[in-house]
Amino acid sequence: MSGTLYGIGVGPGDPELITLKAHRILTAAKVIAYPAPDTGESFARSIVASYLRPDQTEFPIVIPMRSERFPAQSIYDRAAGEIARYLDDGTDVVVLCEGDPFFYGSFMYLFERLAGHFPVEVVPGISSVMAAGAAVGRPLAARNDLLSVIPGPMETAEMRRQLEAADAVAIIKVGRHFSRIRGLIDELGLTGASAYVERVTLGNERLLPLSEVKDETAPYFSLILIYKGQEGWVLDLPVGTSADDAAEKRAGTGS
């Protein structure tokens, strides 16, 4: 009997935003793998650090941080080989995935190498897009809205077409594309409908109307939410820093 490969979503950053199922599988695990930079802490591991125990075997998949975001396939070949040895021995392996495993996640690199050979179970997670909507305090989409998820590196002309076509948009992986994307949003007259969200649900979370962002670049874990559909939703976001501030502001204004 071979072991099972679990890909579990650990959510956007708040340790409480993992599911009961992910928590159960995690705390029962003997071997836990996760992506890690060559220097510094693994973000996925940091989310669930308080649930880990010393008797669990940890297996960091070290991914050198270079400018490109899509690391060499050889890293995943090697990691898949090492995970396969555990699975062949009948030991389950739990892979921690930021957000949701199948929503733009690097888990796919292990999945495509191992799913044909071993039982795999994927446990969905809270994506940063859902968490950002909750933090900003504006619905993402409703009724018959078209909601598009657009990766920041998308070429400008194509992004313009998508911003024109959709009712609701989440632009993810904004990072170094921030300035270009903001220019496009401005040009389309959508700045007033746009919220900027950085490191959602983490201690250093930032929530701002896009018009209030002074920076010229953004971290990788940032996104922009735009709503231009039929609902009369107003972006009632303080020039503040946290979800708690936003909730207090909304309660206080009595608008």
Next chain:
Amino acid sequence: MSGTLYGIGVGPGDPELITLKAHRILTAAKVIAYPAPDTGESFARSIVASYLRPDQTEFPIVIPMRSERFPAQSIYDRAAGEIARYLDDGTDVVVLCEGDPFFYGSFMYLFERLAGHFPVEVVPGISSVMAAGAAVGRPLAARNDLLSVIPGPMETAEMRRQLEAADAVAIIKVGRHFSRIRGLIDELGLTGASAYVERVTLGNERLLPLSEVKDETAPYFSLILIYKGQEGWVLDLPVGTSADDAAEKRAGTGS
């Protein structure tokens, strides 16, 4: 001090797919509200039924089941008024939301009526789209893919444009539009890339290649996942019924 309105996502159906945070807020709640049909059980309540206690006050928001999906605003006016009385008295109210509260959820109707007047906290949930990707065993989107979420009632010409533009698509609220949508997907040559998912993570879940679906209509809680981006993902879905079957099939074929 007024109470806080909590909108908590309870996920797609599996009681284990709620977050630790939603579980904590739910089990601490004195008053719990949820949408309910005029006859039969509330789906949102059924998901968390095993966590509820007799000492908690339940407040069903009864929504008559008619053919249209957008109930009369007067129902939400009245429900918001009743919830406001609890909040004015300093009592928190927890509203259960299927999936994620701000992802096409009816929580928006209460939110837009109460958020200007009371503190509101939204706890994101696992949407059926993420759960469907996990169940089918194929990533939703990767790298720089454009992912579009399309509501089934969308007019055919617009849906065609979106299916042509996107790399990855989730068509939600398929229901009585199933036959028309399948015709369009066929016409675009995308049937082989399409998975049909019904009642994801529930006991009567159905997962099928779209080509294997014999029905002419689908339940409201059904969706279609399409992938047509750059990744070489194959839809390796058995003509089976459950996520467990799918996982076993994938493991067994050794493809």
